[in-house]
Amino acid sequence: MLIINGKILPMEGKTIENGYVQTKGEVIKELGKMEQAPSPGKGEEVLDVKGAWVMPGLIDAHCHVGIMEEKRGTAGDDCNEATDPITPAVRAVDGVNPMDPAFHDAIIAGITSLMTGPGSANVVGGQSIFLKTHGRCVDEMAVLNPAAMKAAFGENPKNEYGGRDLMPGTRMGTAALLREVLFQAKQYQKEKQEGTLEKEDFQMEPWLPVLEKKIPLKTHAHRADDILTAIRIAKEFEIDLTLDHCTEGHLIAEEIAESGFPAIIGPDLTARSKIEVQNMSFKTNGILEKAGVLTAIMTDHPVSLIRYLPLCAGLAVKQGMSMEGALKAVTINAAKICRVDDRVGSLKPGKDADIAVFSDNPVNTLTKTLYIIINGQIVYHEGDKS
Structure with missing residues (x-):
């Protein structure tokens, strides 16, 4: 052509x-x-x-297209395996429905690829996948699989499990559970490298690409203290991180910039439905850009619809982000953060x-x-x- x-x-x-x-x-x-x-x-x-x-083609670096379908109720919701707070073996590739109409909505909006995966009910939700938006077979649509390991801080995991009198019931509990599984994964990695491993563990194997920095820990973190906890744990265990949502990132822009970790910001085109998003604003994008943070913009579809990704980029410009930065946030920056910039x-x-x-x-x-x-x-x- x-x-x-x-x-x-x-x-x-x-x-x-x-x-x-x-x-x-x-x-x-x-x-x-x-x-x-x-x-x-x-x-x-x-x-x-x-x-x-x-x-x-535009890129949505964080959404749940295909795994959390609109208007389908429980029949179309495969976003959270909320039966255990730690589910690293769960794979988005097994839950994505390529027939979800949101894929076509994405195409009409100019989006040719996206990162989709588990939600934030669990401390560790499982493995995300990076896909093209056109196709009928998820295996053929895949660009990178697994593309990230999902983890979550803040209200969601503590509300999900604390309400059942299970751990985590606090932010401390969330951090402790994540540290525990990362500690176990480090021990598992060491034993495997030394050849002393008695048998492979289905729950531990998915951590190896995270520990080897082949894929990042994709962290749901809205509030400033949750963002800093995520950074603290990542540095403690020497793993890579993406700061997803990063709603209060503008309040700690210097600290985020110093960490060196990128931010995937959004969804700002939605209601302030939780306490931890009370400081939500499109200005976060421009403030982090000016601080030198590599930033992408997301919809978190269906929280805000994927068709509105270009609109979100425009509203970020309206609130202080550069036009070049906004266009990069939905193209090359998103690709770099998702580690697919060799292809898209x-x-x-x-x-x-x-x-x-x-x-x-x-x-x-x-x-x-x-x-x-x-x-x-x-x-x-x-x-x-x-």
Whole structure:
């Protein structure tokens, strides 16, 4: 495919005001200015976008698409295995329904990939997965699996289990349970490395990529003290962390920046339904950006709907984030935080041909999604009735 006459925003590198992007198979072959554009090859599809914005497909770095379906009640809710506070062996790949209509809503909004996985009822919820938004088989849609191990601080786990007179009933209990399982995982890792392990443990094996820093601990933390507890434990056990929600991150921006851990901020387009989100504001994005924190923006779908990811980016700009920062927060920054930037998040030769064509800036509410290309194939175009 040859896309011509577009305003090309690679998200890594300078904007090309009038340029082209050429794909070959499922990857990007090249891009550049129109005067350098190659002649179409035999049978090559030419897409003249007539000045439209051509960008990498957008990315939602934290949601529950496919695993917590709208209007399906318990039948469509596979988000939390809330029978035990520690469930590291639970895998999102086994719970995602690719037929969830939210996948198509995501495509219409310009989103070509996302991180989905367990919720925050448990101290340790299980393993998340990074997916493309188009497909019928979750194994084929997967880009990275497992992509993260979910953990949660704050109100959710203590309310879930404290209400049953089980641990954790306090924030102290949550931290203690997480420390305990990480301590056990460290011991397990050591024994396996030394060859003294008697038998493999199904609950311990999922921790090895976390301890080896191949995937991060994906931590649900809203309140400032919960964010700092997550950082404290991560440093104690020498693991990588993403600070998901990070609602009060603007109150401790310097401390977060010093930690070196990235933040996935949101969902801010929702009600202040809990005490721990009373200081929720779109200004968090800009404050953390200015502090030097690598930031992404999320919807936490269905808490706020995935179709509103571009709107969330626009509202972050309205409250102080730079336009460049907001666009990166839903493309290359999200890809870096999710550790898939070798494949998605920017327009670069060799990367997946996941491309969004918009009539204008996608954070503008009047902008239309003209074309969505995933793995080099057009999966949506404006006016599509499917």
